[in-house]
Amino acid sequence: MAALAGAAVCVGVPGIAGCEREAADPAAPTAPGSPAHPAPPRPVARTLPGIGPAVLGRIPAAARQVLVVTGPAADTNEARVMLYQLEPDAGWIPVAGPWPARNGLRGWADDHNENDLRTPIGVFPLSDAGGLLPDPGTRLPYHQDEGFTASGAGHLGEPLDGAFDYVIAIDYNRVPGNSPLDETRPLGDGEGGGVWLHVDHGGPTNACIALNKAYMVALLRVLDASRHPVVVMGPEAALRA
Template sequence: MLLATGLLLTGCGVAGGNAETADKAGSVPGDRASTSSNTGNTGTGNDTVSVDTEAQKAQETQEVIPQDIPGLGRSTRAEIPSETTQAVVVTGTDEDSSDSSLQVYERDPVAGWTPVTDPWPAHNAKRGWTEDHSQGDLRSPIGVFTLTDAGGLFDDPGTKLTYDQGPAFTASGDGFDGEPLEGSFDYVVAINYNRVPGTTPLDWTRPLGMEKGGGIWIHVDHDGPTQACVSIHRDRMRELLLLLDPEKRPVVVMGDAESLSR
């Protein structure tokens, strides 16, 4: 129970494009070169060139341009592991805002990244975002982090992630806007920021040191800003748990829109 309280104080809110295709290259083949009727020839050099051109055009196929995730700049895209084919993108409206949106994308080897959900309303930390998160700064860390472990007060809804269920996920108290926090941890996904992947979200190990914070989750929204977590509506949280697949090496890409565009 002390562990759950610690997480509440560090990580979560407590008062205090479809692929586009290119046009087919080339156009409809034109007429073949004709021969003079009085020469008696059945073919010429021009005939050979025309036949070769027609054959080349017939073999050309429609080119598919792999799509990137909208809004992500080169530096952000480079942080996504090459083996990752599932990305949860959390985009903050402003560096100092607690309002954001969450959308899930998957990568096809040919078509590239395509959305598999609509954008969902979300909250992040009360003071917005930071590239140098520290405990108690009331900002969510910017970056790309793996997603390997889940849990909650409620039973496993059927996620493919490792799931830890138990009463330690009970949330209590009020948020920054006076809203009740009860139910916030009914479902959670641990964000692998300053934690050991492959452990329960309740694990308190902090490889970067306690001063760098931790216990940062995606969890059920309580209609207000968080300490550092990302929160979405309960139904969307359940949907996210059912979507996440460890075989797709899922990551969360999170930050304000300007930072993610770099």
């Protein structure tokens, strides 16, 4: 800081090396927010809307991004998606959504099994992404592969073309760090697997969460592996536990 002739311009400026505070009258009143009367701390939101203490306690301490997928009831296949990010001074803040989504044809399952047409309830990391199309700019590991080609028809007779243009693997019964196409099932084949976030094809899924393509691109661009993102998903009543 440059000095003006005859003046000590940094006198009383806290946090500046070499500056000294002028002597003050001990009897003089101090203003709110001063060292003698610090301003009250801002409230920090440590909870997530609609998420109860039991489920909140299952979110890993390292997680700084939480994707909440909520269905209205255990047997419904339409849901809502919100993404929250943990900020040191503000707590959990919404950064994307709400977006409409689809889940398994028969709703949700506490104990998901292969071909039950239900989406598993729980808290799962989001470690890997991929798709038929090139990486749109995600900070997750991205695996582009022709194996992401979707064909045939969905449960309402809708074409599945393009459903796997972009996918994000949900770490349910899979090995993190591998392509979403990896079929290794640590819990056994009977527990199901291949549960993804993917592009909406206009109908309910087998067990995945499906989002509009533009929302999938937006989600891929904001998710960041360094923030250890997780998905918390299930019907409202289960997530309030």
